[in-house]
Amino acid sequence: MARNEEKAQSMLNRFIALKAEEKKKPKERRPYLASECRDLAEADKWRQQIMREIGRKVAEIQNEGLGEHRLRDLNDEINKLIREKGHWERRIVELGGPNYTKHSAKMTDLEGNIVDVPNPGGRGPGYRYFGAAKKLPGVKELFEKPPELRKRRSRHDIYKRIDASYYGYRDEEDGVLEKLEGPAEEKLRSEAVQEWNRLEEIRREARKSVKSGEVVTMSATAAARELLHEEEEDVVEEERKKEREMMEKLEEKERQFVVHVPLPDEKEIEKMILEKKKMELLNKYVSEGLLEEQSEAKSMLNIQN
Template sequence: MARNEEKAQSMLNRFITMKEEEKKKPKERRPFLASECRDLAEADKWRQQIMREIGRKVAEIQNEGLGEHRLRDLNDEINKLIREKTHWERRIVELGGPNYTRHSAKMTDLDGNIVDVPNPGGRGPGYRYFGAAKKLPGVRELFEKPPELRKRRTRYDIYKRIDASYYGYRDDEDGILEKLEGPAEEKMRAAAVADWMEMEEIKKEARRAVKSGEVAEVGLMSKILFEEEEDVVEEERKEREREEKEKEFVAHVPLPDEKEIEKMVLEKKKQELLSNDRGITKDSRSMIILDCN
């Protein structure tokens, strides 16, 4: 009995489902061409339908265990839907709707970096890879950047970057050095002026004491450097330099004069001739010696 009730219940369920499907409107089919649509609301509806299909297929393509062929087919289907979505978005703009292409998603590599979509044909969006399709053989190489070769800089490149700032000629342009040197310069100038005024006062006191015949203080006299004393020291130094220059070299061994040197050279030539020309006769030797004399 229980089995017959279950069968009846099953038949009832199928009957109810059939009646509900009869009440529904026939399922509309998306137009093959976007240009056939004349209503903006319908165009937006078909675009939303394509977006849902793309979302389902993108979620499915994340599974790496589907196999290479299934992954490639899914990736082709997604790219086909993306091209169709682009047509509908263009049609929506023609019907006066919003422009959805401004905020389209960018293509990323395995690390999440945005990359340019390859588009050799120059028509519409390029071919994209999604999910596990990025790891397929032959596809991974498209996303890998070649290692950058560090080019060695030449001497020309090095000197090309050297300007006035390298030598410190523009250090005063920023104003920092001027702010630091300004107070220091004022302090040094004030100290120099104070020292000069003090020395002038000391010299005046010393001259006044000399004229009046009084004895000047030892502390004041120790600070004074009279010009007469400076001139005397300078003259003594120049005199010593002059005396050192005027000192002549004294030879402790007698040196030969020019005549003695010529005679020695002549004797040496005679000896060389006599030693080299052994085959020459005695008369010829005497003639050579006479010629040398």
């Protein structure tokens, strides 16, 4: 009995399910072309359906254990749905609806930075990678940033950064250097003026003593010696310079070489080289007997060459 009741119950369940299916409207199929849709609400509905499918596939592609082939197929399906979503978004704009492309998501790398992956076909947005597909061989390299090459600065680039402050022409604009150098400059100027006044006083005393014919004291002698110290240094320097020039002249004379034997000029050297080459050729192509006969003939004819 139990089995018959189970069978009846099973058949009843089937009957109820079939009746419920009959009452439902036939499932609408999404149009193949977005241009076939004439209603804005329907176009928005189909766009929402595509976005749900994209969300399911994006969640599925996060699993790295699916394998390389399945990941690539899922990534292709997601890109196909994204292109279809773009068609519907353009159709929504044509029907007077909102523009969803302004707020579309950007492509990011493994670190979350926005990147631009170009489309080889040159149409629409570039091919995108999602989830574990970004770590596939040959794809991971697309998201790796190449190392930045440090460009060597040229001389022109270096000189572009050089201005008046580099040479110290603006050091006094802030007023700090002027405050530090002012007292030191005044001190040096006062010392130089005092030294000049002292020397002028010594000169005047020396002239007075010479004109009056007075006896020169030890202090006057020391003052005159101090006064003439600079002139003596100049004289000594001139004498040293003359001695140095004399020594250089003597060294040049010693370097000169005196030839006691007459040297041949260029013509004689050329003639000797030509005779040497003639003898080498004769020794190479002529026998010794012929050479002896030739020398005897020259001696009989009194020919020198």
